[in-house]
Amino acid sequence: MSVKMQVFNSLTRRVEPLEPIAENTIRLYTCGPTVYNFAHIGNFRAYTFEDILRRVIQFNGMKVRQVMNLTDVDDKTIRGANAAGVALTDYTKTYKDAFFADLKTLNIQPAEVYPAATDHIPEMIALVEKLVEKGVAYKSDDGSVYFAVTKFPGYGKLAHIDFDHQRTGARCAADEYDKENVGDFALWKAWEESDGPVGWDSPWGRGRPGWHIECSAMSMKYLGATFDLHTGGIDNLFPHHENEIAQAEAATGKEFVKTWMHCAHLRVNGEKMSKSLGNFFTLRDLLDKGWTGREIRYVLVNAHYRQGLNFAFSALEDARKSLERIDRCVDALVARAKDEPAPEFAQKALDAFTAAVNDDLNIPKAFAALFDLVRETNASGTCSKAVLDVFQKMDTVLGVIFFGKAAKVEVPAEVQALLDARAAARAAKNWAESDRLRDEIAAAGWAVKDSKDGQSVTKK
Ligand code: AMP
Ligand code: ZN
Secondary structure, three states: OOOOOEEEEOOOOEEEEOOOOEOOEEEEEEOOOEOOOOOEHHHHHHHHHHHHHHHHHHHOOOEEEEEEOEEOOOHHHHHHHHHHOOOHHHHHHHHHHHHHHHHHHOOOOOOOEOOEHHHOHHHHHHHHHHHHHOOOEEEOOOOOEEEOHHHOOOOOOOOOOOOHHHHOOHHHHOOOOOOOOOOOEEEEEEOOHHHOOOOEOOOOOOEEEOHHHHHHHHHHHHHOOOEEEEEEEHHHHHHHHHHHHHHHHHHHOOOOEEEEEEEOOEEEOOEEOOOOOOOOOEHHHHHHOOOOHHHHHHHHHOOOOOOOEEOOHHHHHHHHHHHHHHHHHHHHHHHHOEOOOOOHHHHHHHHHHHHHHHEOOOHHHHHHHHHHHHHHHHHHOOOEHHHHHHHHHHHHHHOOOOOOHHHHHHOOHHHHHHHHHHHHHHHOOOHHHHHHHHHHHHHOOEEEEEEOOEEEEEEO
16 A cells, blocks of 8 residues: 655645655755754644654655754843853753753654754854845845845745835834834844844844744755755744744745745644743653653653644653553564564554544544554464564654563652562572562562573563
8 A cells, every 4th residue: 555645835835745855865954943042842742743754754765854943042042041150051061961951752753964053153154145246135234134025026925924114214203213124123122232242244244143034044955055944833933933934035035935834833832832921841850750652652642743742741651551561462463472463453544544644744643553453463473573663663753652672761760670680580490589579579569571682571
């Protein structure tokens, strides 16, 4: 069965096939974190969505070249560094490191390139210069440079907003008087007192790049003037992505990006989870409460990416139970898998899974196919290795199955101590002590099983 991968393109507002422009490779740019604090799980909804996206692309036999920027200079990072009295690079390093550790915890595949804004100031200056040369950008009296939105006819095409009627008289409404038009946005920001030691020399004087120019400059540097796919959270669509298009296309005269995808927000009590609203949990907050990266990943990915997802602890509890169900089935298969013919239901489940992920990343439906497979596997008592292969194939997209071995990682320390004691007792052929420890482990909620490879444990 062959079903082509289709996704919803925010630019055309249609579900369309995703086909590489060249070299069987999807060139993908994903807006990354502003490294001034720990990322919250709302941010990780965006990053897990992008992870699922890249995994589905690979599932379909295409390659991915993903670039994710690290915004390590902006108002927030500068304010944070200056308040802490440390250099900007030292301040952001803490959060960059934390970000990469969090990606690992959530089993998010690394991007191919993580360019940091501060390493690409010359590229950004060159792009701004080009825009000034082309007459679509202008310098204001204070040494900032703005993009003139009226000079780019396509402005508004991503957000599907017609800006023409808003332009007349807009100048009077602009409360930033340096701008010629209220919609104009900064490409380069002149140095201010509050920037302290942060700043770079440019043809317009000392200053720093605007946020939008960062993404246009770095995406084109690593992916070319025209590339396949660009994503972010829905809040990035306007003005950030609209401005990226304007900057890139005004500079090159070429189409910037073929397909744009945006994920809906993670909410808390109906509101966007965000730092400014103060209603956020970082990944670390949830780990401290005893939830695992795998359980959090499960909750974040198991909703359609274009639908709002309300965060609730009950969802984490459900995730724990669902994962235990998967573990029980898969671990049993791992223990007894044999070269037996594949049962018919395995291929059926894989086909349903494939159709679901290729239908604009319908992950809830994909999980339904996986649970059909769990149910039928349990009911049939099959030992076929081919069934395990299907679980493995599905997990290349989902990234939540432990396949026996890794499940041990999540055993609490006190249970692990009992297991170690039991292994020692068995090595000493002290069967009475081994049985006593088995009961103690059972009382702690874990079932221990022995095989020729030693003991393995599952949660009861
Ligand atoms: P920021 O660090 O604020 O630039 O955000 C980084 C990424 O997280 C962007 O793609 C945002 O669109 C996304 N994002 C921020 N808050 C949420 C949220 N509550 N739900 C989903 N995505 C979010
Ligand atoms: Zn961006």
